[in-house]
Amino acid sequence: MPKSKYETIYKDLKQKIEGEEFTYQDLLPSEHVLVQTYGCSRNTVRRAISRLVTDGYVQTLQGKGVRNIFRPVEQTSFTLGGIESFRESAKRNHQEGRTEVLCFLEITADTKIARRTDFPVGSELYYLQRLHYLDGKPLIINHNYFLKSAVPGLTREIAEGSIYDYLENTLHMTIVNSRRVMTVEKITQIDEKYLHLDANDYNCMAVVSSHTYNSDGVMFEFTQSRHRPDYFRFQDNAVRR
Amino acid sequence: MPKSKYETIYKDLKQKIEGEEFTYQDLLPSEHVLVQTYGCSRNTVRRAISRLVTDGYVQTLQGKGVRNIFRPVEQTSFTLGGIESFRESAKRNHQEGRTEVLCFLEITADTKIARRTDFPVGSELYYLQRLHYLDGKPLIINHNYFLKSAVPGLTREIAEGSIYDYLENTLHMTIVNSRRVMTVEKITQIDEKYLHLDANDYNCMAVVSSHTYNSDGVMFEFTQSRHRPDYFRFQDNAVRR
DNA sequence: GCCGATTTGTCCGTATGTATC
DNA sequence: CGATACATACGGACAAATCGG
Secondary structure (H helix, E strand, O other), X not given: OOOOHHHHHXXXXXXXXXXXXXXXXXXXXXXXXXXXXXXXXXXXXXXXXXXXXXOOOEEEEOOOEEEEOOOOXXXXXXXXXXOOOHHHHXXXXXXXXXXXXXXXXXXXXXXXXXXXXXXXXXXXXXXXXXXXXXXXXXXXXXXXXXXXXXOOOOOHHHHHOOHHHHHHHHOOOOEEEEEEEEEXXXXXXXXXXXXXXXXXXXXXXXXXXXXXXXXXXXXXXXXXXXXXXXXXXXXXXXXXX | OOOOHHHHHHHHHHHHHXXXXXXXXXXXXXXXXXXXXXXXXXXXXXXXXXXXXXXXXXXXXXXXXXXXXOOOOOOOOOEOOOOOOHHHHHHHOOOOEEEEEEEEEEEEOOHHHHHHHOXXXXXXXXXXXXXXXXXXXXXXXXXXXXXXXXXXXXXXXXXXXXXXXXXXXXXXXXXXXXXXXXEXXXXXXXXXXXXXXXXXXXXXXXXXXXXXXXXXOOEEEEEEEEEOXXXXXXXXXXXXX
């Protein structure tokens, strides 16, 4: 159930664009027309459209209209704009996702971990290593650090499923945003072993480090995701201002 | 000169946050207060704030307020949200940028190039190889394909400076958006030679492929940027909806 | 638990500016 | 020039969440 009017309009337009009810390069109906078809104010359709702009689905042109520039995705794009759990992106791509917990520890942040994760020294943390399979292939190793005080009661069993599902639906935490940094790093022996990589073939991999915040403003998670280079693919739409 | 009120407010708040006039984790003045300090309507301050949210500077919390979660950047972050030319990001990081044109050709798209770039077969294109130096170090090799009909009069001399400056200020083109895909690929002999890489050290690199559109809705540029793995760093802020 | 004050979220209507055709 | 389209801005109304008494 979508809660707001502009979100229903956004989803409806998005679906129509994906379903190619509007042809590529054509203009969408004008805001004035959309106001009448959806029976709402102009501000409301504009909010919906601005979301489509950030999604890279349309471009707005003053004096002209709103042009459809959506191109269907060719392949299994891994991550897109927002925050997505592994399970969610697997589902979106119609793939079967499985997670194996390699390691589940309760630790206290020393200076080295603090520098790596940005958690203060002395923080009580869960440290997990998790291996993510997509359609049976091991593709990602995650090194997760969760703040124990914000994520109480985490267990190995939960970590084998979806941690985000536990956070949102059991702990009723609201995940807000995530600062991510993408780099390329040398592979380690752990990567080589679990992802079945050969350093003579690929000796680097894509690494995504993220600091994630909840609605209490606490950074409750630091994760380093190490991706098989030959399957990594990150999509983005940039807008010139 | 900022053209709009909300943009001035956005920039002012952004600067205050960066200058740490608001402390980390504290709430900003309420919308009501900001309306009075800036002498504008509530919608206008809300537009400014929503930009700060997408920048990852603040998070808004219904019933509470707007919390400052800005952390000063630790390092030379390479790319951030929007579209930036090499020159612009060099300047933003207070680094000296220089560009060397390795190759400047006029070509017609055959099936192979068409598949690679998404330009239709038979398109008249400029093909450039350019080497970008930052503070004297060669860091990026760009393979640029420009649609000749949209970018007339491009020369080697222009390409040694800023092509985007030429597009925007001489041709008065409006660049709108860019679809980017990031992957990790094996290095080639060209990469090895010009970026002074050693395949025994790093045998992969970060590759950013982008399709860029102007306000006429034409995809006028396809570029493959190949980045030295040890200097590549891409930042992003993701929002959970 | 309730109530009221505060704060952000959604939505509306209107007016004016600016770009396109 | 006028008509159309999007961009900016204002003011007001109500909903929803938070917090303190």
